[in-house]
Amino acid sequence: MSEPRKPSPAKLMMGILFRDFDLQRRVLKRLCEEFGPMDFLTEPEPFSYTHYYDREMGAGIYRQTVSFLQLAPLESLPDIKFFTNALEKENSLDGRRQINLDPGLLSEERLILATGKNYTHRIHLRDGIYADLTLIYQGGAYQSLPWTYPDYQNPELRHFLGILRMKLAFQRNGRLPRKYITKGENP
Template identity: 65%
Template sequence: MSRPKEPPSAKLIMGMLFRDARVHRQALAAATDLFGPLDFATEPEPFHFTTYYDREMGPGILRRTIGFLDPVRPESLPDIKLRTNGIEDRLAVDGKRQVNLDPGLLSEERIILASGKNYTHRVYLRDGIYADLTLIYQKGAYQCLPWTYPDYRSPILLHFFGILRRKLAFQRSGKLPRKIVPQGGPI
C-alpha cells in the first residue's frame, strides 16, 4: 500500500504570447506582482508554430518563456491559471486577448501546463482547469510526447528547462548537482 505524502514544490514557468511591447510589460509586471521575481526569461522570438492565435491577436506574435524564482506548491496550479486568465482579461481589447499566458510547473519528473480545455491526455484538477502533461524527464533530459506543443519541442527551450531543473534541485536541497554537464557533452 502506498502512503500519501506531500509532493515537493515545483518551479513556476510561463509561456507568453504577445505582439505589443507595452502590453507585454504590463503582463510581466502583473505576473511578477502576483508570483514574485523572475529568475529566467528567454528573449522574445517570432511565434511561427501555428496561426491559431492570429485571428484573436493578429499577425506578428512574439513568444517568450519566463521562470519565477520562488518554487510553488503543485496544488496551486489552478489558482495560478485563473489569475493569469485575469491578467489576460484585464489587458484584452474589445474582448480579444492582447497577451496569452500559459503557466506551468517544472518538476524534476515532468513539465505540466495548465489549460482550460479538456483533451485525452489532460487531467481535470478543479475550477475548470486541466493539467496537460507536456514533457517527461527520462534519460537525462526532458522528452517530448506525441501531443507536446511544437514550441515546447524547441531544442534550446528543452536545454533551458534542463538548467531550470538543476536550479530547482539546488533550491530544494542546497546542494549543487553532481552532474552538471548535460548528456551529449559540454554546453
C-alpha cells in the same frame, strides 16, 4: 499500500505570447507582483510554430518563457491559471486577447501546463482547470510526447528547461547535480 506524502514544490514558469512590448512589460510587472521576482526570461522570438493565434491576436506574435524564483505548491496550479486568465481578460481589446499566458509547473520529472480544455491526456484538477502533461524528463533531458505543443518541442527551450531543472534541484536541497561537482569537492 502507498502512504500519501506532500509533494515537493515546483518551479512556476509560463509561456507568453504577445505583440505589444509595452503590454508585455506591464504584464511581466503584474506577474512579479503576484508571484515574486523572475529568475529566468528568454529573449522574445517570433512565434512561427502555428498561425492559430493570428486570428485573435493578429500577425507578428512573439514568444517568451519566464520562470519565478519562488517555488509553487503543485495544488496552486488552478489558482495560478485563474489569475493568468483574469490578466488576459483585463488586457483584452474588444474581446480579443492581446497577450496569452500559459502557466505551468516544472518538476524534476515533468512539465505540467494548466489549461481549461479537456482532452484524453489531461487530468481535471478542479473548477474546470486541467493538467496537461507536456514534457517528461527521461534519458537526461525533457522529452516531447505525441501531443506536446510545437513550441515546447523546441530543443533550445527544452535545454533551458533542463537548466531550470538544475536550479530547482539546487533550490530544494542546496546541492548542484553530481555532474557539476568538481573532483575533490564535498558533495
